[in-house]
Amino acid sequence: MLKYLVDTHCHSVATGHAYSTIQELAEQASKKNMEMIAITDHGVAMVDAPHYWHFGNMKILPSEIYGVKILKGVEANIIDMEGNLDMPEEYLCRLDWVIASFHDVCIEPGTVEQHTHAWIKVIENKYVDAIGHSGNPVFTYHYDEVLRCVKDNDKLVEINNHSFSSRPGSEENCKLIAQKCKEMGVKVVVGSDAHISFDVGKFDKVYEIFKEVNMPEELVMNTSAQKLLDYLRKRKNISI
Template sequence: MKFVIDTHCHTMASGHAYSTVIEIAREANNKGLEMIAITDHGPEMQGASNIFHILNQKVIPKTIYGVQILRGVEANIMDYDGKLDISDEHLQKLDIVIASLHEACIESGGLDNNTNAIIRTMENKNVDIIAHPGNPVFPIDFEKVVKKAKETGTLIEINNSSFISSRKGSLNNCIEIARLCKEYEVMITVGSDSHIAFDVGRFDKAIEVLTSIDMPEHLIMNFSTKRLTEFLKIKGKPRFSTITPII
């Protein structure tokens, strides 16, 4: 498996990460990546930067050390109706948007409420990826979520960090989610969820999950920058449309 994209990277702006955009890009280049997404936490995460920092990513060059840079965010799901901590007006200006459930921003509401939170989030056309859905703290109906992802054209993330340093107990959940994505032909993306540059492009445990269920390569977004940019164009991202550049 030749991964050329990492869709989930955090800088110091997240408040609990330890590298800069430049350091992440340099490490990505060292590892042969062609594209990375800068997806710092939304403003309701404790210690995260405010919305002005997120929007000012427009000053970040599109390419650093030969690596294409997507200016994005990991927005926090704030309630069971899928409300995010960033307005649609602001999300529309970014290249890529991840959304996820975090204990610091929302309490687990049980299987039904958690599932509804993610389903309603996927109904937001600005959301491109649901991150770490296998988190056992937030039980969900995997099949409903995967089917909704197919309906809405949302990517499901297999999060490498979930098997190393975060969200203990995610492995079996993620295997089942990946299996369902294979069954229903739902695209996935693999994210390192790196919080230090050295972990950018680290996909070792996620690869083990995908290999274990023989995930077809055509369902994995990380193998082609062209495929991802076409996806983002379809999703209406300004940078990849012919209408207007990102502002």
């Protein structure tokens, strides 16, 4: 079975409802023979999120811990239906990896059309690399329109393993999104959304879906650190 060696969605203890340090996340990743993880604590609109300075100071993090490469990132929150984020550009431009996500504690759900419009604006943001856990049924959108925009802008769609337990109703949506990404040639990333170190690299549900839809290896950007780094370096200056 193809292994995914990069986890693009990990929360450290700096996110108040997560429970492991960056060092502990890296240690578990090393034990699982992973090559790279992204530290993606929640943006500042989340009630227990870290301060802006947390993201501004990520430059002090080593590029590698326990032999695991470290992407310095954020899971930014979408805060309105114009696709604005809770992280200023002066911070986003310093990060290696930016996911943008809807969370209903940060924005009240709207209509399918509003969500679609917001996603398109998010994707057009030059600092955003991937749209996060978009299978959430609370924020449904027009898949074809948004995924076409993702492809046109050479961005990525996250399939989030944690969604299957934390966001009920996501599984069928994620399966459909994965199928459409395959048909449209849209690149995807796999994120554990780990909130404790033991969940780093936990992709069991995504493996099942990708097997079911026969997702092509070339569309999955987690198969090696080098593959994802090459993609990012085409778009931005990164720290590793």
